[in-house]
Amino acid sequence: MLGLAGACALSAAPSAHAQSSVTLYGVVDGSLLYTNKTLNRKTGQSAGYQYSFTDGGLAGSRFGMRGAEDLGGGMRAIFDLESGVNIANGAFGNSNGGEFGRQAWVGVDSRYGTVKAGLQFSPFFVAVYDVDPREMSYFGSGLVTYLNNVYVTGMFNPNGISYMSPEIAGLQANAMMALGGAAGNFQAGRQYSASLRYHLGSLAVDAALYSGNAGGSAASIAIPSVVEFDGRAIGASYVFNDLTVKASYVQYKVAGSFNDRVYSGGASYRITPALNVDAGVWVTRDENHSSNNSILASTGLEYSLSKATLVYGQAGFVTNHGAMHTGLSVNNALNEATGTTAGVNVGIRHMF
Template sequence: MKKSLLALAVLGAFAGAAQAQSSVTIYGIVDTGVTYTSKAQTPAGGTNTGSKFAMNSGVIQGSRIGFKGVEDLGGGLSAVFNLEAGFKNDTGALDDSKSTNTLFRRKSVVGLAGGFGTVLLGRQTDFADTISAYTSVADFGGVVQNSGSALNRLQGTRTNNSVSYTTANLSGFTGNLMYGFGEEAGKTSGGQAFGLGGKYDNGPLGLGINYYQSKQGSTPADTSLLVGTTGQGVAASTGNTAAKVLNVVASYQFGPARVYGNWSRVKQDLNTAAATGLTAATRTTAATLALSQKADMYELGTAYSLSPSLKLLGSVQYTRADFAGLDGKGKLTQYNLGADYFLSKRTDLYAFVSNLRATDMKNPGVAGDTTGNDASQTAVTVGVRHKF
């Protein structure tokens, strides 16, 4: 009897050890807010404007459900995976702007991790998404995307068919390399992408830099180059450089206040006057950041912890954009104020007010809506976010 009990105890110990060596975690975010927008464009491309109330999912962070796991392979080596699906909490639909029915649109990777760092293969964001933690994206999320951070990749743009290597933390420094396969027969450069980035954390100081370049093709790795609802790129421009993006960010914690600033430059060589069809007469109604040949984006902001539960937020974004064949620069300026109150570590309430102004270009509108012919738009949002 004693031998049987001893055997059971040993088997139980081994089972517990085996279970500890492999784990799968289910996690997610549900983020939903109600937004009042002034001077929103009327339906069907109308030129009139009117106020609008709407419920939007993913105001600060995209609503999502994810699965991540790790298996201890021994010798300090682990197998890892991460699958993450985005959804719209206000409707329950998949959050898939390209309408390609992509289940794990946000992330789909598998790889190896150890003392050398981490290697991941699949669909993933480049390092601009990592260093966005030092910017207003960490506090305001999608509210600031239309003033430039969606174009400069700080909002988290995916690269398909990619492999990335991230170093281990080296005395505060972490580096990253990425390559995306264009998967085009007969032309390796068609649709390919690559990125190089790094960050440095030292107490209150945070610094980050990232460079990303992608080329057009029939199946571009850079998902920002996909058009329509087919998940395809522009085959006629195969192998031509379509996007060059540089981000430089910095953040410093002064007691209860975090202050930050950053600059990004985006060059889109394929955006020519012939391609966009822009004229001086249509500039203020059709010239968007996505059609610019070059854009410089600047930001300053702060997050002040008034108490352990309450943060007061403020930021300003300024963007200058050049359009092929047109003199002068289009300008966007966005002002944001907000408050974020944490009911617990996992649940918070937030309120934002933002004003976005455009000069010599179309006003894209504060996230979620667009303007008609008005150069200024204001949006007020209140919402709740829960993490699990």
């Protein structure tokens, strides 16, 4: 009986594998970073210049597994497990500090849309990403202003359940509810987000919102994602052959604290199939205290050595006034001193 069961299992295996797939993927990115100032957190002033090796100069290093199984009738079971890693020391990084702290979800995809359950990016974050002129580079981009305002809240959402519709007449909706996980208090740690995208030819317009409460089970994660804030975003992009232009407005209203509004604009241009240049500006103003403001500007040049590997150089500056401490780099320079700070980084990124 055991032999017969084993034979049946082996004979069924090729059929099962033919219906499903699992892909290992990742990014390995390292760079050298220089800034002429660093932040002294006690005084808000400069503690001097820095030279450092930085993980994630262009994109955070990571690896993951994604898979799909054909369920028939145009329906698929899907999943994604993604871990962030710091290649400077081999520790977890670019995540919420968990083993799979970037994404860990399972779902179903069909012609009626996609449902996902688990740790995932919010529609608000995805919309902000889509309209960022430098595609959320780890140096000098909207990712720096995002993390500077609310850290990883809205990026890595635990306990999330989401639905993304198919595109109908150019419109696509995305909604997510993340449960707080606190017994007896539904509002503790509760997060919700929604976005609407309109796509017509070369034009794309994104609008999104986010609302999150403090507390809940996410507060016990290594890097908590429970900053209590309301977010609003609207932006657009337009493609002119090899030139892409983007502009956006994003609001981060943090409970009991600041009400930052970030205005951004910029463009990228593909000079050759292997060479791309981009630039952007981000202006942040605290509506609660007008003396708190910053201007971040940066540019980058990327050269593809192959389909999987590229080298890059980036340069930028940030000017901070009042209590604003916008930085230049997600890793090693997320916050910067009062006044003007300039920096550059050069690195290499490999994708697999």
